[in-house]
Amino acid sequence: MPKMKTxxxxxKRFKVTANGLVVGGQAGKRHGMIKRSNKFLRNARGTTVLSAPDAKIIKTMMPYAR
Structure with missing residues (x-):
């Protein structure tokens, strides 16, 4: 059987941790920062762990990242 493609x-956008959690960039920071609160911008730095339903979708598209 041929290899599955990722x-x-x-x-490019997601990484799977050693525990199997999917990590991705924080949403809502592309544009329109002037209308967002400073608290939101502070909390949206770096990366975040995806929710379980979203992680399940990503893992089907990355067959060898488990």
Whole structure:
């Protein structure tokens, strides 16, 4: 059976940790920062762990990142 292909968009945007959690960038920081509160911008730094339903979708697109 041939190898399964990893979705290129997923391998660029997400990473799977050793415990199997999917980590991705924080949403809502592309534009329009002037209207967002300073608290939101502070809390949206770095990366965040995806929710279980979202992680399940990403893991199907990254078959060898488990």
């Amino acid at each position: 979705k290129s968009s997923c391998k």
